[in-house]
Amino acid sequence: MAELRFSALREVFKREPLEIENPTANISELFATNVFDLPKMERYLPKEAFKAIKTSIETGNPISRQIADQVATGLKAWAIEKGATHYTHWFHPLTDATAEKHDTFLERTNNGNRMIETFSGELLVQQEPDASSFPSGGIRNTFEARGYTAWDVSSPAFIVGSTLCIPTIFVSYTGEALDYKTPLLKALNALDKAAVRVCQYFDRDVTKVIATLGWEQEYFLIDEALYYARPDLMLADRTLMGHQSSKDQQLSDHYFGSIPERVIAFMRDFEFEAYKLGIPVKTRHNEVAPNQFECAPIYEEVNLAVDHNQLIMDVMRRVARKHKFRVLFHEKPFAGINGSGKHNNWSMATNTGVNLLSPGKNPKTNLQFLTFMINVIKAVNDNQALLAASVINEPNSHRLGGHEAPPAIMSVFVGSYLSSILDELVSKVTNRKMTPALKTDIKLGIGKIPEILPDNTDRNRTSPFAFTGNRFEFRAVGASANCSAAMIVLNGAVARQLEIFADEVDAVIKKGRKKDEAILQVLKKYIIESQRIRFEGDGYSEEWKKEAQKRGLHIITSVPDTLKLYLTPEARSVLIDGGIFSERELESRVEVEYEKFIKKVQIQARVLGDLALNHIVPIAIDYMTSLLDNIKGLRDVFGEVEYERLAGARKEMIVNISDHISSIKRLVHEMVEERKKANVIPDLYTKAIAYENKVKPYFEEIRDHIDKLERTVDNEKWPLPKYREMLFTR
Numbered sequence: 261m262a263e264l265r266f267s268a269l270r271e272v273f274k275r276e277p278l279e280i281e282n283p284t285a286n287i288s289e290l291f292a293t294n295v296f297d298l299p300k301m302e303r304y305l306p307k308e309a310f311k312a313i314k315t316s317i318e319t320g321n322p323i324s325r326q327i328a329d330q331v332a333t334g335l336k337a338w339a340i341e342k343g344a345t346h347y348t349h350w351f352h353p354l355t356d357a358t359a360e361k362h363d364t365f366l367e368r369t370n371n372g373n374r375m376i377e378t379f380s381g382e383l384l385v386q387q388e389p390d391a392s393s394f395p396s397g398g399i400r401n402t403f404e405a406r407g408y409t410a411w412d413v414s415s416p417a418f419i420v421g422s423t424l425c426i427p428t429i430f431v432s433y434t435g436e437a438l439d440y441k442t443p444l445l446k447a448l449n450a451l452d453k454a455a456v457r458v459c460q461y462f463d464r465d466v467t468k469v470i471a472t473l474g475w476e477q478e479y480f481l482i483d484e485a486l487y488y489a490r491p492d493l494m495l496a497d498r499t500l501m502g503h504q505s506s507k508d509q510q511l512s513d514h515y516f517g518s519i520p521e522r523v524i525a526f527m528r529d530f531e532f533e534a535y536k537l538g539i540p541v542k543t544r545h546n547e548v549a550p551n552q553f554e555c556a557p558i559y560e561e562v563n564l565a566v567d568h569n570q571l572i573m574d575v576m577r578r579v580a581r582k583h584k585f586r587v588l589f590h591e592k593p594f595a596g597i598n599g600s601g602k603h604n605n606w607s608m609a610t611n612t613g614v615n616l617l618s619p620g621k622n623p624k625t626n627l628q629f630l631t632f633m634i635n636v637i638k639a640v641n642d643n644q645a646l647l648a649a650s651v652i653n654e655p656n657s658h659r660l661g662g663h664e665a666p667p668a669i670m671s672v673f674v675g676s677y678l679s680s681i682l683d684e685l686v687s688k689v690t691n692r693k694m695t696p697a698l699k700t701d702i703k704l705g706i707g708k709i710p711e712i713l714p715d716n717t718d719r720n721r722t723s724p725f726a727f728t729g730n731r732f733e734f735r736a737v738g739a740s741a742n743c744s745a746a747m748i749v750l751n752g753a754v755a756r757q758l759e760i761f762a763d764e765v766d767a768v769i770k771k772g773r774k775k776d777e778a779i780l781q782v783l784k785k786y787i788i789e790s791q792r793i794r795f796e797g798d799g800y801s802e803e804w805k806k807e808a809q810k811r812g813l814h815i816i817t818s819v820p821d822t823l824k825l826y827l828t829p830e831a832r833s834v835l836i837d838g839g840i841f842s843e844r845e846l847e848s849r850v851e852v853e854y855e856k857f858i859k860k861v862q863i864q865a866r867v868l869g870d871l872a873l874n875h876i877v878p879i880a881i882d883y884m885t886s887l888l889d890n891i892k893g894l895r896d897v898f899g900e901v902e903y904e905r906l907a908g909a910r911k912e913m914i915v916n917i918s919d920h921i922s923s924i925k926r927l928v929h930e931m932v933e934e935r936k937k938a939n940v941i942p943d944l945y946t947k948a949i950a951y952e953n954k955v956k957p958y959f960e961e962i963r964d965h966i967d968k969l970e971r972t973v974d975n976e977k978w979p980l981p982k983y984r985e986m987l988f989t990r
């Protein structure tokens with residue numbers, strides 16, 4: 261078995277970086293060449309169709325079948341020119357991956373004589389994939405397996421390889437959402453409506469508000485040969501065993517260091533692919549842990565940014581193979597060192613070009629800025645549990661709350677400067693009618709907020725939800741996640757909050773107060789009510805845990821219990837009353853999450869059991885036997901008395917190894933028994949809890965014995981690539 265490890269290492273040592281040529285002198289020429297974007301639509305579509313599709317993108321209203329036919333014809337012409345032979349509806353089922361089913365453009369002509377390339381509006385707009393194997397949480401029984409995909413006009417079609425991909429939503433026969441995109445679009449719509457309503461207090465020209473997202477994708481790279489020698493990475497996406505490397509990230513010498521050559525080649529290669537797909541990747545750097553890296557684009561409208569994130573993960577996986585790498589998006593592939601997250605930088609922007617979370621130039625625009633900022637804080641305060649639910653899943657549970665990633669408690673950091681502004685508002689604004697002098701004084705204070713906030717450079721890295729000058733950064737999202745889950749909840753919660761705000765302000769105005777005064781009074785109330793969610797200190801500290809408990813903040817403990825928070829009355833009011841999910845959709849979604857959790861724990865338990873019994877125990881026995889032979893030899897040569905002194909240490913080793921082997925066998929057996937018990941529990945939540953509390957705890961225990969064996973057994977015999985090998989060879 262050790263043969264696989266050593267031959268893998270030999271291969272890695274021989275690797276050379278691939279030569280990656282610049283495809284064009286100017287990268288900008290490459291940008292979006294594989295995307296059917298507006299300029300291409302203008303070229304390939306009749307005027308009427310182009311106008312209709314442009315309006316549809318702006319308003320979200322559907323296009324007619326006749327227009328769809330025209331678009332399909334233009335799209336087909338462009339795609340075939342680009343060498344596409346197939347097309348697919350591309351969607352986001354609830355599996356965390358994207359799905360596609362390719363069809364060729366080929367059809368038999370009506371008289372059946374010939375084959376021609378066709379593509380109709382009907383095929384563009386809607387498809388009916390037989391998709392009975394996607395998770396649906398009971399919405400779809402196999403006897404009514406039909407699901408529909410429907411074109412999302414707001415995300416342009418693109419070509420990957422020789423396939424034209426059409427971004428779509430995915431709904432059941434009965435119209436219920438089976439994907440991430442459908443509720444995301446609803447949440448973004450709700451936000452648009454609510455934010456425009458609030459903007460109207462400040463600027464009548466605002467007719468549309470979009471949410472913006474800039475994700476920062478962290479990932480690990482591992483050489484393909486080593487990956488193949490680690491069944492746990494291959495099947496469970498993370499290492500289930502492995503003694504820590506003596507050196508890993510203590511010296512922070514990898515962070516922002518020079519990027520290794522093979523890695524740079526890989527990055528350049530996938531970035532070129534990304535540009536062709538219109539993904540505006542901008543930043544690349546080494547992350548904290550060895551062999552950990554990050555890639556970030558220029559932010560875009562949320563729906564598009566989410567599509568682009570899903571797409572780039574695919575592109576990276578594909579390109580990595582060419583470079584003999586595997587990309588690990590798992591949130592915690594290696595114990596003891598940093599895991600990977602996907603910071604979601606989020607803001608809102610108006611059709612008039614204003615970033616609503618950016619301080620303005622005068623008291624009026626700054627009051628608008630404060631209004632949006634305080635409403636976001638209030639939304640996070642009131643929905644802290646739901647936000648936790650939106651980011652939790654099995655892999656991310658290994659990361660959250662570790663001493664690197666955001667803590668398992670939701671809180672908001674705004675920086676000391678803005679904190680003092682908020683405190684000042686509370687102390688100055690009165691609920692009585694305010695005097696003109698007081699109002700002027702408050703406005704002067706607000707007017708002074710600088711465009712670049714002083715705290716901007718001095719951010720609190722331990723906060724899960726930090727204000728970073730002109731946006732909030734939601735840092736608890738996991739690296740492998742589809743950002744939609746977090747974005748549905750965040751945008752939905754803020755939308756709901758803005759509606760409540762506007763209702764409250766209108767009510768105060770009705771009572772005879774001026775608009776500005778009404779706004780200030782409601783904001784003051786919100787600042788006071790959201791006090792508990794604001795935290796400027798060290799989010800990793802023990803004191804914060806105690807303090808958070810006192811403040812009544814939710815602390816993420818178990819995955820199933822956190823997922824259950826999707827179903828609280830507060831969560832329902834955001835998600836169901838907000839029109840984002842129906843009751844059935846929400847419940848089924850949580851069921852899907854329970855199921856995913858159960859399956860992921862189940863797979864890990866199986867892999868761990870197999871590896872422990874088939875890989876580790878035999879090697880340990882083998883090594884123990886060689887020690888026994890050695891001792892027997894000593895006795896033969898030196899005799900009964902002298903050998904005792906000589907063999908002392910080895911005897912102890914044998915006892916130790918033997919004890920570890922017995923423990924591993926016992927624990928694996930117990931774990932399997934617990935799994936069997938859990939498997940017959942009919943209720944999904946209870947089953948998930950059993951997996952969390954009864955099965956999962958064995959992982960650490962079993963691992964502990966294996967890792968001790970790794971330190972004892974002859975390095976030449978150890979079958980699995982070690983941490984130092986996986987983290988330091990590249």
Ligand code: ADP
Pocket residue numbers: 472473474475476543556557558559560605606607608615730731
């Ligand atoms: P850092 O690591 O310092 O947080 P990065 O440059 O890695 O910064 O990432 C910042 C991300 O925030 C980028 O994707 C950037 O485009 C995004 N961003 C900047 N402004 C906004 C905004 N108004 N809305 C959404 N995202 C934004």
Ligand code: MG
Pocket residue numbers: 476603733
């Ligand atoms: Mg960041």
